[in-house]
Amino acid sequence: MIQGPVLQSSIFNLQSSIATESAHTSGVYPKRPLAIVRGEGARVWDADGNEYIDCVAGQGSANLGHCHPAVVEAIRDQAGRLITCPEIFYNDVRAALLNRLALVAPAGLDRAFLCNSGTEAVEAAIKFARAATGRQGIVAARNGFHGRTMGSLSATWKDEYRRPFAPLVPCFSHVPFDDLSALDAAVDGDTAAVILEVVQGEGGVRVASGEYLRGARRLCEERGALLILDEVQTGFGRTGRLFACEHFGVTPDLLAVAKSMAGGMPIGACLIGPRVGTLPPMSHGSTFGGNPLAAAAALAAITVMTTPYPAPTCCETLPQLAARKGRRLMEGLGRIDSPVIREVRGLGLMVGVELKVKVTPVLQRLQSPAAGGPRVLALPAGTTVLRLLPPLVISEDDIDRVVDAVEAATNYTNYTNSSNS
Numbered sequence: 001m002i003q004g005p006v007l008q009s010s011i012f013n014l015q016s017s018i019a020t021e022s023a024h025t026s027g028v029y030p031k032r033p034l035a036i037v038r039g040e041g042a043r044v045w046d047a048d049g050n051e052y053i054d055c056v057a058g059q060g061s062a063n064l065g066h067c068h069p070a071v072v073e074a075i076r077d078q079a080g081r082l083i084t085c086p087e088i089f090y091n092d093v094r095a096a097l098l099n100r101l102a103l104v105a106p107a108g109l110d111r112a113f114l115c116n117s118g119t120e121a122v123e124a125a126i127k128f129a130r131a132a133t134g135r136q137g138i139v140a141a142r143n144g145f146h147g148r149t150m151g152s153l154s155a156t157w158k159d160e161y162r163r164p165f166a167p168l169v170p171c172f173s174h175v176p177f178d179d180l181s182a183l184d185a186a187v188d189g190d191t192a193a194v195i196l197e198v199v200q201g202e203g204g205v206r207v208a209s210g211e212y213l214r215g216a217r218r219l220c221e222e223r224g225a226l227l228i229l230d231e232v233q234t235g236f237g238r239t240g241r242l243f244a245c246e247h248f249g250v251t252p253d254l255l256a257v258a259k260s261m262a263g264g265m266p267i268g269a270c271l272i273g274p275r276v277g278t279l280p281p282m283s284h285g286s287t288f289g290g291n292p293l294a295a296a297a298a299l300a301a302i303t304v305m306t307t308p309y310p311a312p313t314c315c316e317t318l319p320q321l322a323a324r325k326g327r328r329l330m331e332g333l334g335r336i337d338s339p340v341i342r343e344v345r346g347l348g349l350m351v352g353v354e355l356k357v358k359v360t361p362v363l364q365r366l367q368s369p370a371a372g373g374p375r376v377l378a379l380p381a382g383t384t385v386l387r388l389l390p391p392l393v394i395s396e397d398d399i400d401r402v403v404d405a406v407e408a409a410t411n412y413t414n415y416t417n418s419s420n421s
Contacts, residue, residue: 039067040065055402063305071300078293085292087285119146121270122147129228137173143203144156144195144196154169173186188223193226199244204382210247227254233259237305240319267297333353352387357384
């Protein structure tokens with residue numbers, strides 16, 4: 001039995017945090033030498049008090065920024081009333097969340113399976129598609145990422161993720177992304193579902209065309225398959241609409257969402273359309289899925305996303321702000337004169353900068369810039385793409401600072417002169 005007071009993270013400095021976590025962590029995460037201890041809005045601070053503009057945002061789960069007051073208040077209030085309640089019982093907060101999801105989701109997606117993460121939402125979608133169609137085949141896209149549990153990993157493309165766990169779930173196939181003719185050839189009478197991202201995040205921030213997504217919808221309807229859209233990263237305002245599929249007028253049969261649905265709290269959902277039909281009782285489940293604490297956080301987060309921000313002084317919702325701020329960010333990045341930038345692309349505040357060099361040195365330079373420059377945290381999307389996922393609450397001044405930081409980082413002579421283009 002452990003004696004004495006519970007240790008709080010605030011007593012660890014940078015080096016002791018790194019040493020302690022390194023001694024006891026699983027080892028499956030490649031870690032940066034940085035211990036983040038506090039966040040507010042679009043800024044985070046490390047254990048030594050250094051401040052960063054956060055364009056990682058919990059890998060896209062902090063769309064509302066860190067510690068949004070409405071989410072914090074909802075969690076505090078609900079934690080004092082009821083934290084857990086499995087779905088064998090009804091619950092008032094869960095009922096309110098299910099109702100809110102049905103109201104904000106694309107028309108027809110009026111049922112939901114609640115879970116705890118994006119990979120769980122994808123797993124549910126795959127299982128529901130097989131149960132509803134009586135078929136086994138799942139067609140996914142090359143360079144797609146859908147999670148790391150066995151079913152979602154089978155839909156994920158990257159061999160580095162898949163190889164150690166083979167053999168994976170059978171009857172999965174992959175076709176080129178945004179290639180309708182390849183999809184047409186792959187979907188047949190054995191296909192239970194097609195699973196696609198509207199924007200491939202891990203695959204390089206590549207946006208699907210409307211023609212492709214609408215064609216996928218048509219093929220699924222014609223051949224008795226279901227369309228699954230994975231909006232784990234793109235959902236809840238990230239791309240400039242509440243759901244990225246709304247840009248293209250496409251409603252899937254199953255919609256996997258998670259990440260920012262609860263303002264940073266762990267949650268996920270598989271939204272279900274009418275073509276799925278009635279699902280067999282006990283065919284799936286989750287102990288913590290739809291727990292009142294996460295449901296309360298999600299209710300608060302969705303309310304913030306769907307009302308003018310900051311109320312009452314603004315007339316734009318957060319998704320609308322993301323669209324406008326995303327244009328500012330991409331236009332600023334597009335003006336950078338750098339010999340290592342190949343292309344800037346994205347949708348809303350989901351932005352990728354394709355480089356002619358490996359991205360890791362650029363990420364390091366952003367995190368630890370020359371004296372006087374802003375510190376920026378960012379993500380890779382493959383070996384040569386810089387991915388920026390700032391909170392939707394980021395200020396325009398901070399967007400401009402991020403642009404300046406990327407310009408400085410991509411013109412750093414040590415790797416500019418050794419370009420591997």
